[in-house]
Amino acid sequence: MRYFLPLLLPLLLLCGLASGQHLIRGRVLDSAGAPLPFAQVQLYRPEGRSPVAFTQSNPKGLFTLKVKDPGTYRLEVRSLGHAEHLQEVLLGNVPEVQLGSIQLRAHYEEIHAVQVLGERPVVRKGDSLIYRVEAFAKGNEKSIGEVMNKMPGLKVESDGSVSYQGKPVERMMVGGADLFGRGYGVLTNNLNPNSVKEVQVLENFEENRLLKRMRSTSERVAINLEMKDGAGQVVGSLDGSYGYRYMHRANVSLVGVKHGQQWSFLANSNTVGETPVQSWANPQGLNDIGSGEELKLQIPKPFRLEPVTSTQGSNAPLSAARRRRNLSHMLGFGTVLTPSRHLQLKANLVGQKEDDKYTSSYISQVQIASLSFARNEQSQKESGNYTAAGRLTLDWAAHDRADLRYEGGYSFRQGRSNGWNDEQENRLSERSFSRWQRMDHTLLYTQSLDSAGLIRGGFEWQSQWLKADYSAWISGTTPRGLVGAQGLAASYPQTMHTGKTLWLYLAPIIRGFTGDARLGGLYLQQQLRASGNFSQGGLSELRQLDLFAGGSVSYRREPFMVKVGLLGHTVRQELQTGISTGIPSTRLNFLEPRVSFTLTNALHYALLQFSRNSTTTTLLDVLPETVVTSYRGTRQGATSFRLHHGNTYQAYYSYGNILSRAVLQAQLYYNHSSRPIATSDVVTASRTTTYIITGRRSSTLYAMVNADYFVGRLNTNFRFAVSGQRSRYTQYVNGLQIPLTNDHLSAEISLRTNFRSVFDINIGADWRTNRLQSSAVQLRHSTSAYVDLEFTFGPVLWTTTVDRMEPGVLKGNPNAVYFLDSKVQWSLLKKRLTLYADGQNLLNTKTYTYYSVGNLEAAHLQYDIAPLRVMLGVRWQL
Numbered sequence: 001m002r003y004f005l006p007l008l009l010p011l012l013l014l015c016g017l018a019s020g021q022h023l024i025r026g027r028v029l030d031s032a033g034a035p036l037p038f039a040q041v042q043l044y045r046p047e048g049r050s051p052v053a054f055t056q057s058n059p060k061g062l063f064t065l066k067v068k069d070p071g072t073y074r075l076e077v078r079s080l081g082h083a084e085h086l087q088e089v090l091l092g093n094v095p096e097v098q099l100g101s102i103q104l105r106a107h108y109e110e111i112h113a114v115q116v117l118g119e120r121p122v123v124r125k126g127d128s129l130i131y132r133v134e135a136f137a138k139g140n141e142k143s144i145g146e147v148m149n150k151m152p153g154l155k156v157e158s159d160g161s162v163s164y165q166g167k168p169v170e171r172m173m174v175g176g177a178d179l180f181g182r183g184y185g186v187l188t189n190n191l192n193p194n195s196v197k198e199v200q201v202l203e204n205f206e207e208n209r210l211l212k213r214m215r216s217t218s219e220r221v222a223i224n225l226e227m228k229d230g231a232g233q234v235v236g237s238l239d240g241s242y243g244y245r246y247m248h249r250a251n252v253s254l255v256g257v258k259h260g261q262q263w264s265f266l267a268n269s270n271t272v273g274e275t276p277v278q279s280w281a282n283p284q285g286l287n288d289i290g291s292g293e294e295l296k297l298q299i300p301k302p303f304r305l306e307p308v309t310s311t312q313g314s315n316a317p318l319s320a321a322r323r324r325r326n327l328s329h330m331l332g333f334g335t336v337l338t339p340s341r342h343l344q345l346k347a348n349l350v351g352q353k354e355d356d357k358y359t360s361s362y363i364s365q366v367q368i369a370s371l372s373f374a375r376n377e378q379s380q381k382e383s384g385n386y387t388a389a390g391r392l393t394l395d396w397a398a399h400d401r402a403d404l405r406y407e408g409g410y411s412f413r414q415g416r417s418n419g420w421n422d423e424q425e426n427r428l429s430e431r432s433f434s435r436w437q438r439m440d441h442t443l444l445y446t447q448s449l450d451s452a453g454l455i456r457g458g459f460e461w462q463s464q465w466l467k468a469d470y471s472a473w474i475s476g477t478t479p480r481g482l483v484g485a486q487g488l489a490a491s492y493p494q495t496m497h498t499g500k501t502l503w504l505y506l507a508p509i510i511r512g513f514t515g516d517a518r519l520g521g522l523y524l525q526q527q528l529r530a531s532g533n534f535s536q537g538g539l540s541e542l543r544q545l546d547l548f549a550g551g552s553v554s555y556r557r558e559p560f561m562v563k564v565g566l567l568g569h570t571v572r573q574e575l576q577t578g579i580s581t582g583i584p585s586t587r588l589n590f591l592e593p594r595v596s597f598t599l600t601n602a603l604h605y606a607l608l609q610f611s612r613n614s615t616t617t618t619l620l621d622v623l624p625e626t627v628v629t630s631y632r633g634t635r636q637g638a639t640s641f642r643l644h645h646g647n648t649y650q651a652y653y654s655y656g657n658i659l660s661r662a663v664l665q666a667q668l669y670y671n672h673s674s675r676p677i678a679t680s681d682v683v684t685a686s687r688t689t690t691y692i693i694t695g696r697r698s699s700t701l702y703a704m705v706n707a708d709y710f711v712g713r714l715n716t717n718f719r720f721a722v723s724g725q726r727s728r729y730t731q732y733v734n735g736l737q738i739p740l741t742n743d744h745l746s747a748e749i750s751l752r753t754n755f756r757s758v759f760d761i762n763i764g765a766d767w768r769t770n771r772l773q774s775s776a777v778q779l780r781h782s783t784s785a786y787v788d789l790e791f792t793f794g795p796v797l798w799t800t801t802v803d804r805m806e807p808g809v810l811k812g813n814p815n816a817v818y819f820l821d822s823k824v825q826w827s828l829l830k831k832r833l834t835l836y837a838d839g840q841n842l843l844n845t846k847t848y849t850y851y852s853v854g855n856l857e858a859a860h861l862q863y864d865i866a867p868l869r870v871m872l873g874v875r876w877q878l
Helices: 005-016 144-148 209-214 308-312
Strands: 023-029 040-044 053-056 062-067 070-076 083-089 098-101 123-127 128-132 154-156 162-164 167-174 196-200 221-227 232-242 247-258 261-270 325-340 343-368 371-399 403-424 427-447 454-474 486-489 494-504 513-529 537-557 560-577 586-600 604-616 627-630 635-639 643-657 664-671 679-682 692-695 698-711 718-731 736-755 757-771 777-793 796-809 817-828 831-839 847-853 859-863 869-877
Touching: 023 040, 040 062, 040 847, 053 062, 062 209, 083 098, 123 221, 162 221, 162 627, 209 403, 209 427, 209 454, 232 831, 560 604, 586 643, 692 869
Parallel strands: 023 098, 167 221, 796 847
Antiparallel strands: 023 062, 040 053, 040 070, 070 083, 123 128, 128 196, 154 162, 162 167, 196 221, 232 247, 232 869, 247 261, 261 325, 325 343, 343 371, 343 859, 371 403, 403 427, 427 454, 454 486, 454 494, 494 513, 513 537, 537 560, 560 586, 586 604, 604 643, 627 635, 635 679, 643 664, 664 698, 679 692, 692 718, 698 718, 718 736, 736 757, 757 777, 777 796, 796 817, 817 831, 831 869, 847 859
């Protein structure tokens, strides 16, 4: 570690310097004395009209204003539903002024016969960008995520995670309460949009109040969902439908906000292909505890064995509603309690059960030098999965300059699958079982040193347990891959314990300069006890200790910032196994530099960055014993510890005039991995053909452009996206060197227009191609087009969607599939009650054919499609 100490000295010298800024702090309370989040706080000179400083109160009601010059100022505090507060502030030659608690009294005005014309769909207030939900909703959306995906600058992934202007959204709050932490996907995918009034994007977001004092600007983004009818209410919806072939969908989404308590309840049950929860967020732990500083020492997960019949059917390139025959149930509950101004408790629970059934066929022809073989298989798979997770977070403001946080959680996932695979009248059956559990605890302490900076750090512990069993057998006597008459059995129970500590010092900002220093360590213990008829058995254990130190220095002169960082590691690994390996204890030393240049203002954001990211081998990489990966193959690690690293070059630009609904994003990314992966995959492709795949050297070049533009005169919104990726790598198969180049190109365009609130049309198309250059050129391209039509006749809304998909087209072999969905809904009782009829896959297409391109083979896959669905339903809006 003595080599890393010189890195810290220039940063630590900043501790004794003062920032030269004056701080004004206070707390906003509502009429009941509860913290009032998102109140607008502005500071003016006595006769001024433009604020010299402005901010908004955080979820705990706290705010901080930074002022350069002493003097007399006028403070204005505003919040919807409350009377305005005015106060004179005398700022002397002191570093900080405490205003204490500012309590706003309730104030509502009854408005009669007001007609609002041309209300803007997007407005900006300080660091907040506010989208009006009614301006983007069509009326038939099932979740708030579907509406957010239509808002300029926002993108919602299938798992419910959201990005804003290319930046990941870290939190999604409801009425100022963070109910689900980073696992907010359950909220995005299930909360009914009719309950939400505004989507508020919070720029320069910092969760910790002391960190917010240190850094007034941040790269972090959060979202707050402002519910209808204000606080002190329970809002939400009850939605249920039932129909043809006993199909059903039921959804309950309720949110309550009252004084110091907020809660949400979400429930879903369906057979229409919906996955209520697609992601289970990892604990935050000690990741991202600085102000936009990333130090993510990834904690690996245990090795899992996946049956071939599972991957063939479930990986169809279709939406879940098109390909799934499922039965899913989900319950989620979250609550935030604030018993005092110093203590906040957050808890959430989520549980889910899913059953799935897939059917598919697989046809391919492979040629590797003189080796060749063919596959012609029909597969079917049934699976059942149980998932549950619970988290508890306690935030304690010990005093004005210290915070303490505890975060703990437990996650559980259990799954079973049964499948069969027919080839040439020879049936192979597979069965798998897995049970994974994780328990984690984190203690995080934050101490403000006032003008000397801030110290933040703590301890994190994770334990994971996995039981993974796999078996396969054949109906006849002809072997299939590794499976002979005796069958194949493999069991891989694993245990993993991880401890981490990290301490971070943030220096104050002095004439545009600032920096940080960090010190920590990561301990990993991973155990695997293999058994089965392809394993020699016994216990294998890998222990690893990673000590690291480093920091960064940055200089900001608006609108530019330059940042240089360096992190040094010394890693010690030790392997113990029942098989003699001859691997001694090994120590690796390496550096990870990072350099970035950014330009930021109200409309533009540009980034140029270079970084090196390094990883070391895990137990599976070095285990000399053969590990079964499926009935087709095995894997064996190399008998040496290695370091893998990649050099990444990135250029990114975004233009975001959200108020005029014009957005542009462009990115260029290049990554080169110079060290090969030291593992061998042995593939038993057929009864007579086996080949070995070893290390790769890879490089990837990626470019993309996205744009979103609104034409006000035509009331029309245009969106388009273009992206391309080229990957180069060398694959060694049976000692034969095969250089490969893989190209992916895609383009998308959509147009949405509205005619006098009666007719709404949304049309779009996309085109994708995949070209793999090896000994022979393999080219596939996919196209799709869609039309969404919406007609409004008073209280009746009719929407129809037509999709045309031509997947994996081979030249001269057209392969178009059409889908038709339609929905009619009738709103009653001031839109509180809605009756609807919903039809999906009305053309009743039964199969879907796809041509895929892999590293060594081109495959023809055919998937069964979900059946026709016609349902009648009712929705009640609270």
